[in-house]
Amino acid sequence: xxxxxxxxxxxxxxxxxxxxxxxxxxxxxxxxxxxxxxxxxxxxxxxxxxxxxxxxxxxxxxxxxxxxxxxxxxxxxxxxxxxxxxxxxxxxxxxxxxxxxxxxxxxxxxxxxxxxxxxxxxxxxxxxxxxxxxxxxxxxxxxxxxxxxxxxxxxxxxxxxxxxxxxxxxxxxxxxxxxxxxxxxxxxxxxxxxxxxxxxxxxxxxxxxxxxxxxxxxxxxxxxxxxxxxxxxxxxxxxxxxxxxxxxxxxxxxxxxxxxxxxxxxxxxxxxxxxxxxxxxxxxxxxxxxxxxxxxxxxxxxxxxxxxxxxxxxxxxxxxxxxxxxxxxxxxxxxxxxxxxxxxxxxxxxxxxxxxxxxxxxxxxxxxxxxxxxxxxxxxxxxxxxxxxxxxxxxxxxxxxxxxxxxxxxxxxxxxxxxxxxxxxxxxxxxxxxxxxxxxxxxxxxxxxxxxxxxxxxxxxxxxxxxxxxxxxxxxxx
Amino acid sequence: xxxxxxxxxxxxxxxxxxxxxxxxxxxxxxxxxxxxxxxxxxxxxxxxxxxxxxxxxxxxxxxxxxxxxxxxxxxxxxxxxxxxxxxxxxxxxxxxxxxxxxxxxxxxxxxxxxxxxxxxxxxxxxxxxxxxxxxxxxxxxxxxxxxxxxxxxxxxxxxxxxxxxxxxxxxxxxxxxxxxxxxxxxxxxxxxxxxxxxxxxxxxxxxxxxxxxxxxxxxxxxxxxxxxxxxxxxxxxxxxxxxxxxxxxxxxxxxxxxxxxxxxxxxxxxxxxxxxxxxxxxxxxxxxxxxxxxxxxxxxxxxxxxxxxxxxxxxxxxxxxxxxxxxxxxxxxx
Numbered sequence: 001x002x003x004x005x006x007x008x009x010x011x012x013x014x015x016x017x018x019x020x021x022x023x024x025x026x027x028x029x030x031x032x033x034x035x036x037x038x039x040x041x042x043x044x045x046x047x048x049x050x051x052x053x054x055x056x057x058x059x060x061x062x063x064x065x066x067x068x069x070x071x072x073x074x075x076x077x078x079x080x081x082x083x084x085x086x087x088x089x090x091x092x093x094x095x096x097x098x099x100x101x102x103x104x105x106x107x108x109x110x111x112x113x114x115x116x117x118x119x120x121x122x123x124x125x126x127x128x129x130x131x132x133x134x135x136x137x138x139x140x141x142x143x144x145x146x147x148x149x150x151x152x153x154x155x156x157x158x159x160x161x162x163x164x165x166x167x168x169x170x171x172x173x174x175x176x177x178x179x180x181x182x183x184x185x186x187x188x189x190x191x192x193x194x195x196x197x198x199x200x201x202x203x204x205x206x207x208x209x210x211x212x213x214x215x216x217x218x219x220x221x222x223x224x225x226x227x228x229x230x231x232x233x234x235x236x237x238x239x240x241x242x243x244x245x246x247x248x249x250x251x252x253x254x255x256x257x258x259x260x261x262x263x264x265x266x267x268x269x270x271x272x273x274x275x276x277x278x279x280x281x282x283x284x285x286x287x288x289x290x291x292x293x294x295x296x297x298x299x300x301x302x303x304x305x306x307x308x309x310x311x312x313x314x315x316x317x318x319x320x321x322x323x324x325x326x327x328x329x330x331x332x333x334x335x336x337x338x339x340x341x342x343x344x345x346x347x348x349x350x351x352x353x354x355x356x357x358x359x360x361x362x363x364x365x366x367x368x369x370x371x372x373x374x375x376x377x378x379x380x381x382x383x384x385x386x387x388x389x390x391x392x393x394x395x396x397x398x399x400x401x402x403x404x405x406x407x408x409x410x411x412x413x414x415x416x417x418x419x420x421x422x423x424x425x426x427x428x429x430x431x432x433x434x435x436x437x438x439x440x441x442x443x444x445x446x447x448x449x450x451x452x453x454x455x456x457x458x459x460x461x462x463x464x465x466x467x468x469x470x471x472x473x474x475x476x477x478x
Numbered sequence: 479x480x481x482x483x484x485x486x487x488x489x490x491x492x493x494x495x496x497x498x499x500x501x502x503x504x505x506x507x508x509x510x511x512x513x514x515x516x517x518x519x520x521x522x523x524x525x526x527x528x529x530x531x532x533x534x535x536x537x538x539x540x541x542x543x544x545x546x547x548x549x550x551x552x553x554x555x556x557x558x559x560x561x562x563x564x565x566x567x568x569x570x571x572x573x574x575x576x577x578x579x580x581x582x583x584x585x586x587x588x589x590x591x592x593x594x595x596x597x598x599x600x601x602x603x604x605x606x607x608x609x610x611x612x613x614x615x616x617x618x619x620x621x622x623x624x625x626x627x628x629x630x631x632x633x634x635x636x637x638x639x640x641x642x643x644x645x646x647x648x649x650x651x652x653x654x655x656x657x658x659x660x661x662x663x664x665x666x667x668x669x670x671x672x673x674x675x676x677x678x679x680x681x682x683x684x685x686x687x688x689x690x691x692x693x694x695x696x697x698x699x700x701x702x703x704x705x706x707x708x709x710x711x712x713x714x715x716x717x718x719x720x721x722x723x724x725x726x727x728x729x730x731x732x733x734x735x736x737x738x739x740x741x742x743x744x745x746x747x748x749x750x751x752x753x754x755x756x757x758x759x760x761x762x763x764x765x766x767x768x769x770x771x772x773x774x775x776x777x778x779x780x781x782x783x784x785x786x787x788x789x790x791x792x793x794x795x796x797x798x799x800x801x802x803x804x805x806x807x808x809x810x811x812x
Contacts, residue, residue, distance in 0.1 A: 008530040009571025012523045015494050019570035038557070039566040040491050041609030048606060050754040056741060057749075060602045063495020063645060107501065115527050137527035138509060138519060147507040151728075154502055158728030162736015164502070165495040165645055168756075169736045176701040176737030178799040307609075309565050386799045387702035463529060474493045 001026055008459060009037070011466060013112040013137075015064050016473025018433075020466060021315075024454060029462070032442070032449035034433045036318040039292070042478045043305040046423040051077065051392055051415045054423065058411070059166050061425065062475045064107075066165035067100040068404035069475075072411040072425075076400025078172040080415060081390040087261040088386045089174020091376050092160055094258045094265075095187070096170060097402070098369050098376075099156040102194075104405035105332070105362045106153075108470045109202075109229075110135070110146045113359065116463045117236055127236050134232070142201075142229065149197040155190050159183060174387035181382045191373045198366060204228025210367040215346045230363055234356075243347070243356040245452060246465035248444040249327050250353050252334035253431065255279065255410065257403035258372075261379075265372060266339040266403075270323060276338055280324075281399055284410065284426065287320040289313070290435035297322075297438065300412035301397060303424035317477040320434040320443060321426050329353065329444040330407030330431045331469060332361040341368075353448075355468040362405075362470065394418040404428050406470040427475035445469060482518035483548040483659055486540055486583065487593075489523050490567050490576045491603050491612045492554025495645040496594040497524050502728055503648035511652045515659035520545065534571055541582045549658065550587035550632075551651075552615060555596040555603045556580055556625040559611025566610045577625060580615070584626055588633040589658055590615065591641060593651060598640035598673075599624075599746040616640075617671070620746040636665065640673045644743035649725055650677045669719065671746065677725070681770060682715035682733075682740045685723035692716075694788040695781050696796035701756075705796025707739045709765060712756040716769035718742035 002025070009019035019035040042061050046054065058073040059066040071093055078085060085093070118136035122128045134142050157164035160177055169177045179187065195207060203210050204227040213219050223231055237243060256268030256279070268279040287297040292314045294306040308314070328334075333353060336344040341364060347357045393415070400411040407428030414422035434443030442450070448465055489497070503511055512519065521528055521536045528536060539545035556577045557566040564575025572579070584590050592615045595601035599619055603612030614624040616638040622628040624638075631637055641651045654674045657663035669678045686692065691706040698705035707713035715723075715733075718740050722732040733740050741755050742748045753759045759766045768777050791803040 007571055010523060010530070010533055010569060011571075012526060012529045012533060015524065017489065017523070017567070017570045035570070037568050037570045038491060039610060040557070040603050040612070041566075044609035045603075045606035050757075053755050056755040057602065057605060060493055060495070060644065063493035063498045066493070066495060107498075111501075111525065118527065138525055143509055144507065147501060147509060148504065151502045151504045151507065155729030158726065158731030158735075160736075162731045162733045162738060163727035165493075165498055167736055168733065168738035168741075171701055174702065177735075178702055178704075178737070180800060307560060307566075309560055309563075383800055385702075387700070389700040459530075472494075 006459065008462065013115070013467060014471045014473055016476070018471065018473050020462065022449070022462065024457070027453060027455055027457065029449050029452045029454060032446045033315050034435065034443065034445050035316040036433065036473055036477045038473070039307060039317040039477055041305070043423055043425065046420045049420050050418060051080070051413070051420055054413070054420065055168055055171065061478045062472060063165045064104055064472055065100070065404040065406070065409065065475055067096055067161070067167060067170065068402045068409050070167060070170045071097055072400040072402040072409050074170050074172050074400065075402065076398045076411045076413040077392060078390065079400060080396050080398035080413060081172060081392050083172070083388070083390045085172065086174035086385045086388055088380055088384055089171070090259065090261045091380050092175035092177070092386070093170055094260045094376050095156065095373060096161045096167070098258065098373050099153065100164065101405040102366055102369055103150055103154060104470070105366050106146060106150055108405070109359065109362065110142050112470070113467045114142070114233065115140070116460065116467070119460055121458055121460045125239060127232070127239065131232065131236060134229070145201055149194065153190065153194040156187065159186060171387055173390045174385070176387055178386040179380060179382055184377060184380050184382060187377045188374065191370060191377060195370050198370065202229050202363065203367060204231060207367040207370055211364065214342045216343070216350065219343060233359060237356045237359070242464060243351050243354045245461060246355040246358070246448040246468055247352040248329045248448040250348065251326060251328045252337045253323055253328040253330045253408050254335045254338040255401040255403055255408040257335060260376065266335055269338040270328065271334070271337045281401070281410070283324045285322055285325070286426065287322060287437040289320070289438040290315055291319050292317055293319065300410065300424040300426055301414065301422070303412065303422070305424070316435045318430055318433060318435060320437045321431050322437060327434070327441060327444055327447065328431060330428050331358060332365050332405070333358045334407060335403060336361045336364065355464050358468040406472055407431060409475070425478050427472070427478065429469070429471045429473065429476040432469045433471055433476055480516060483516050484520050484546050485517045485549040485551060486520045486536070486547055487522040487551045487553065488576070488580070490552065490554040490580070491557040491610055492594060492596040494524065494553070496553045499645040500648045500651065503652055508648070512655070515652070515656040517549070517655060517659060530571055537579065537583070540586060541579070543586055547583065547587045549589045549591060549655070550583050551591045551593050552580060552597045553593040555600050555612035556615065557610050558613055558625070559609070562611070580625060584615070584630070584632070589636060590632045590638045591651070591654065592616070592638050593641055594646050595642045595644045595743055595748065598642040601644060602749045605749045617746055637672055639668065640671060642671070642673050642744045643720065644748070647677070647722070647725055647727060650674065673719070673744065677721045678719035678744065680719070680721040680724060682718040682720050682722045683769070684721065686715055686734050687723070688734055690792060691796050693784060694792050695785045696788050696792045699797050702737055702799040703797050704799065707734065708758065710758055711739050712741070712754070712758050713739035714742040714767060715740035717767055718744060720744045
């Protein structure tokens with residue numbers, strides 16, 4: 001038996017700095033440890049600031065999930081006030097949130113994930129020459145198609161949120177940016193333009209044809225004819241067996257996404273043992289046994305973040321969030337499992353969670369949300385109120401939940417005498433890239449890497465599994 | 479054809495938002511703009527194929543002088559904590575604090591560019607007593623020094639170029655890089671805080687669509703109102719150096735166009751205003767922070783005069799979230 005320890009870092013195209021440590025036995029990963037290597041200390045910065053300052057400071061945790069941070073902070077303050085946002089304000093929150101999430105899905109697929117298939121290790125595979133020309137980092141033809149389309153879609157941010165990242169338009173009472181009737185027409189136009197891009201380049205079909213695929217037979221039939229980058233990905237994934245790579249525990253968490261005026265587009269819940277249970281926010285706790293942090297396991301409302309850089313046995317700045325003490329995975333795959341998306345459910349029923357399932361779930365969300373954005377835009381009433389001025393109480397506790405592109409994001413807030421007394425953030429990648437807990441149970445990515453074959457010691461498969469989670473390391477530790 | 483300029487991009491204590499903003503570049507897009515500036519990307523953490531050992535080989539070649547390093551860009555703050563050790567950011571795969579890498583690589587670079595307010599001054603990381611020990615490359619807040627020291631000069635003779643902002647506008651950096659690429663970027667292109675004057679010779683106020691409300695001191699009372707945000711809602715657009723309302727963001731946007739105050743994010747110390755970000759501190763009813771270059775007495779006199787002369791249209795629209803009184807049209811003017 002051969003054994004070796006390999007360290008991969010800086011593990012790039014993950015949004016932030018990441019180190020992956022692997023114990024390899026006989027060309028197979030025996031164990032993985034995931035280390036988030038940057039600590040900034042946002043949870044230590046916020047106490048003492050006026051509670052509404054969270055709206056300015058918290059989005060700056062993350063440049064890629066900035067709007068999701070805004071939405072969670074606004075929700076926490078809204079819940080603190082025990083009040084509601086305006087109808088137009090909720091539509092704005094859905095549209096601006098969807099713009100960020102969908103742009104993130106696009107950025108992840110084209111700029112972060114697919115370039116690994118252009119690696120020389122794959123030269124000689126039947127799909128290699130085409131994939132390398134299309135997806136090679138920076139130089140591939142895809143970047144020149146995607147960057148202008150993404151930037152044009154982001155005009156939604158200029159129109160509805162001032163700028164991206166780091167808007168201040170989304171607020172507890174609604175949106176600070178009212179749209180006039182003419183603005184709504186611009187909005188409809190730019191969403192349709194994005195639809196055209198997706199249909200031409202990514203799907204090679206109508207969005208509705210993609211969202212209408214009800215199972216694996218439908219998908220197999222659909223793949224037989226037509227072009228587009230999704231079909232290209234699926235062909236590569238089949239050849240490399242990515243539908244059997246990267247399975248974690250198959251327990252999935254979603255806080256529920258796009259809370260519009262008439263309810264959520266996708267529900268909150270937890271998938272476990274083949275069924276969905278309702279979400280119990282009180283069941284969330286954070287263990288710090290393997291993080292360079294002081295203390296023990298606490299619910300976020302009582303959470304502490306105090307560095308202990310010399311702590312024995314610790315290997316990351318990331319806490320280990322657990323749901324009823326268990327590891328859960330979050331992200332587009334989890335959202336769609338909880339929501340009952342038929343194709344995603346079928347894929348996971350057959351093979352479990354995988355690289356293929358995570359990527360496909362993300363692309364299906366692109367196809368599903370753009371038509372709903374068109375509906376949200378049409379539901380806007382320009383003359384109706386956009387933002388209520390909410391009176392924030394001087395004392396209280398509240399939780400704000402959101403779904404970022406890469407999964408469930410929660411803010412836990414305690415306010416005393418009008419000032420923030422505690423602010424704890426549990427971000428999507430905190431869940432997915434968590435270290436071991438006090439019981440020694442590895443986090444979701446650590447589980448997904450264990451058992452992965454790395455023939456000849458080539459770590460390219462590791463690149464696919466890690467990036468399939470669409471990690472954001474800036475959020476992870478914050 | 480001139481030799482390409484080798485650019486190495488590193489990230490430390492930050493959110494990655496300046497890179498994400500950079501992807502918003504349009505006409506031409508980011509890839510073509512870098513090509514136009516004659517830039518060859520040695521490595522960028524979000525964009526390059528090279529990962530792990532492949533990336534470390536690039537860093538080592540630059541640090542040892544085997545690869546020419548024309549431009550070093552840092553996004554995010556150098557993290558000096560805890561206790562000056564730099565262990566709050568060990569560059570993954572190296573076991574070595576990022577601040578050591580930065581000192582070494584800056585010493586090899588012909589130009590050093592701080593991308594965003596975190597890299598320039600410490601930025602948002604310095605909120606609440608700066609728990610991570612964040613600093614800028616050549617400033618710590620408003621104080622010259624920072625990681626590299628006040629006397630640092632890059633190989634081509636310039637100090638660190640501070641493309642400050644939270645985040646940056648893609649044009650601020652890409653125009654700076656194009657200027658370097660064309661050999662048209664010298665000390666005369668930098669302002670007092672060594673920011674490129676191509677965007678800091680203006681104030682955020684310039685081109686603000688709320689200008690008529692400002693002129694008449696017709697102020698918004700709450701978020702979503704259309705009036706001026708200076709009197710009540712914390713706007714510092716008349717004090718912040720940047721061309722946000724001329725260059726525009728994501729097509730047609732800016733903070734003011736998005737309905738919220740300018741927090742002067744291009745200025746050192748913006749993160750600690752000494753008051754709630756979105757409330758204007760006042761003394762005897764007059765905002766404490768006055769427009770740049772404006773004597774207080776003149777401001778008070780003009781404000782009183784213009785308030786007394788405010789048209790009804792402006793006064794009513796200022797406290798509404800939509801136009802309740804459109805500008806008058808003369809009947810029969812067609």
